[in-house]
Amino acid sequence: MNPAAMTPAAMNVAAAPAVTPVDVAIAYHERTKHGLKRYAAGPETLDWDMQPDPFRTFAGCMRTELPLLADGLETPFSALATPGAVPPAPLTLGAVATLLELSMGLSAWKELGPDRWAVRCNPSSGNLHPTEAYVLAVHVPALANGLYHYVSRDHALELRCLSADAGADAPAGLWIGLSSIQWREAWKYGERAFRYCQLDTGHALAAFRYAAAALGWRVRLVEDLDSAGLAALLGLDRAADFAGAEREEPELLLAVDVAPGEGVTVPLPTLLAEGWVGAANVLDRHPMYRWPVIDEVARATVRRGASVARAPMVLPTYPPRRSDATGRVVEIIRGRRSAQRFDAKYHMPQATFWSLLDALLLRPQAVPFDVWDVPPSLHPVLFVHKVEGVDTGVYALPRAPEMEAPLRAALRDDFEWTKPEGCPAHLPLYRLARTDSRGVIRTLSCHQAIAGDSCFSVGFIAAFGTALEEGAWRYRQLFWEAGLLGQVLYLEATAAGLGGTGIGCYFDDDLHRLLGLEGRVFQSMYHFTVGRPMTDARIVSSPAYPDRTA
Numbered sequence: 001m002n003p004a005a006m007t008p009a010a011m012n013v014a015a016a017p018a019v020t021p022v023d024v025a026i027a028y029h030e031r032t033k034h035g036l037k038r039y040a041a042g043p044e045t046l047d048w049d050m051q052p053d054p055f056r057t058f059a060g061c062m063r064t065e066l067p068l069l070a071d072g073l074e075t076p077f078s079a080l081a082t083p084g085a086v087p088p089a090p091l092t093l094g095a096v097a098t099l100l101e102l103s104m105g106l107s108a109w110k111e112l113g114p115d116r117w118a119v120r121c122n123p124s125s126g127n128l129h130p131t132e133a134y135v136l137a138v139h140v141p142a143l144a145n146g147l148y149h150y151v152s153r154d155h156a157l158e159l160r161c162l163s164a165d166a167g168a169d170a171p172a173g174l175w176i177g178l179s180s181i182q183w184r185e186a187w188k189y190g191e192r193a194f195r196y197c198q199l200d201t202g203h204a205l206a207a208f209r210y211a212a213a214a215l216g217w218r219v220r221l222v223e224d225l226d227s228a229g230l231a232a233l234l235g236l237d238r239a240a241d242f243a244g245a246e247r248e249e250p251e252l253l254l255a256v257d258v259a260p261g262e263g264v265t266v267p268l269p270t271l272l273a274e275g276w277v278g279a280a281n282v283l284d285r286h287p288m289y290r291w292p293v294i295d296e297v298a299r300a301t302v303r304r305g306a307s308v309a310r311a312p313m314v315l316p317t318y319p320p321r322r323s324d325a326t327g328r329v330v331e332i333i334r335g336r337r338s339a340q341r342f343d344a345k346y347h348m349p350q351a352t353f354w355s356l357l358d359a360l361l362l363r364p365q366a367v368p369f370d371v372w373d374v375p376p377s378l379h380p381v382l383f384v385h386k387v388e389g390v391d392t393g394v395y396a397l398p399r400a401p402e403m404e405a406p407l408r409a410a411l412r413d414d415f416e417w418t419k420p421e422g423c424p425a426h427l428p429l430y431r432l433a434r435t436d437s438r439g440v441i442r443t444l445s446c447h448q449a450i451a452g453d454s455c456f457s458v459g460f461i462a463a464f465g466t467a468l469e470e471g472a473w474r475y476r477q478l479f480w481e482a483g484l485l486g487q488v489l490y491l492e493a494t495a496a497g498l499g500g501t502g503i504g505c506y507f508d509d510d511l512h513r514l515l516g517l518e519g520r521v522f523q524s525m526y527h528f529t530v531g532r533p534m535t536d537a538r539i540v541s542s543p544a545y546p547d548r549t550a
């Protein structure tokens with residue numbers, strides 16, 4: 001039979017509209033919404049003793065134990081608020097080790113009764129840590145040129161592949177690749193896990209940006225590499241190396257600029273085709289469920305081509321940021337912990353509140369937002385509970401002046417949009433309604449008390465429709481931006497002597513309805529809560545690397 005005779009056109013019937021990658025991303029987003037009446041699909045039972053191994057290793061690789069030097073890093077946290085204030089550290093193995101220690105390294109071991117678990121400098125939904133880090137090194141002293149996998153448990157690098165000789169005169173180069181082991185999150189959270197992997201990627205991206213800033217370095221997202229190219233570069237497409245083991249999803253590549261301002265662009269090294277070593281460990285021998293929709297959305301949202309050409313960003317001129325933080329970066333990064341309970345009576349000083357919000361604004365070279373040149377797509381809606389001299393209520397902080405009008409049009413038309421008293425003139429903060437929202441935001445945050453007992457909770461509302469018009473891969477980047485914002489609040493809150501917690505569990509559309517948002521022009525991607533944490537004295541803390549000396 002002539003195949004053409006069977007086409008819908010030949011049969012005179014309407015062709016079913018093709019399902020585009022954007023359709024797949026939207027369908028995934030819709031079906032993984034939690035709601036008052038229904039949670040997204042997840043496992044019905046969990047056997048905690050069967051939790052996947054939190055640490056990936058590759059058997060057979062040569063290992064380099066990294067020195068533990070972060071303790072000696074004097075950079076004050078306040079210096080990160082001023083571009084160029086930290087002189088660049090020389091590129092040494094010790095500096096690379098510090099970059100990794102302060103981003104993906106362990107910060108402590110915790111024990112409660114029979115349970116013992118590691119916590120890391122980067123946070124992770126459910127402490128499941130799906131994000132893996134790779135290092136590509138060219139002419140880094142004491143490291144052979146090549147690709148390495150970072151083992152956070154041991155603070156060590158595993159050499160996965162040597163690269164072709166770069167030539168003695170070639171400039172030094174350093175890149176960080178991030179991937180996600182989606183099963184680690186899916187094991188606990190089922191279908192919504194892809195979102196959490198992306199949020200964790202955003203937190204890890206920010207963690208690298210802060211650690212680099214502490215060394216006077218910069219990191220930038222490598223835009224002209226698609227997902228297939230990244231998978232090949234990191235060895236994630238090497239099926240035989242992952243035989244029987246959980247695969248890793250390529251997320252992003254960061255170029256580390258160790259001499260900011262000098263404008264040196266280093267070409268990516270070529271890895272030796274025959275030089276690969278290592279077999280990935282199996283993390284979960286008995287997976288009980290499968291969530292195919294995660295693979296579908298992952299496939300749909302890969303980066304397929306070069307980045308979108310955009311007009312250069314025009315940023316508003318805000319006054320320079322000032323930080324009153326007194327601690328060193330290393331203390332704040334390691335001291336960051338997710339609060340599990342808040343002091344419900346505590347009121348945050350007004351100046352701290354303004355300063356936390358100020359840190360969310362995009363300024364030229366602002367850490368961590370200078371990892372890319374993407375205009376802000378996420379805009380906080382705040383539920384203010386206890387800030388001295390600030391009315392309890394719902395507030396909006398449009399992070400781009402041009403977003404104020406669309407947000408006004410989309411949010412409830414009885415919102416007031418008044419500037420709160422005492423608010424710094426440059427801060428685009430508007431009160432939408434005076435109300436006690438503690439109960440409602442607690443309910444909408446999957447009934448978690450941390451959302452209502454804090455000083456404020458926040459929902460990061462994305463210009464979802466506009467972002468997805470640029471391509472389905474932007475779905476991932478919206479979560480990454482949310483992770484950047486969350487990491488700013490984690491570290492700034494810690495620096496102010498307070499604490500925060502990421503909230504991935506919330507009732508999407510119930511929140512949208514509360515705010516008057518209809519359709520999919522705007523969607524909430526992530527929530528966060530900040531207050532004075534109450535520590536659980538029963539939990540015993542011990543050093544991250546007890547058997548290692550610097």
Ligand SMILES: Cc1cc2nc3c(=O)[nH]c(=O)nc-3n(C[C@H](O)[C@H](O)[C@H](O)COP(=O)(O)O)c2cc1C
Pocket residue numbers: 119120122123124125126127128196199200203336337338339340448450501502503504505
């Ligand atoms: C994307 C993301 C979502 C999270 N969602 C929640 C949440 O809904 N509720 C909660 O209590 N903690 C949440 N957390 C906090 C994690 O449980 C916490 O990061 C993890 O246990 C590790 O602890 P640490 O942050 O102190 O290192 C979330 C963290 C991240 C990064």
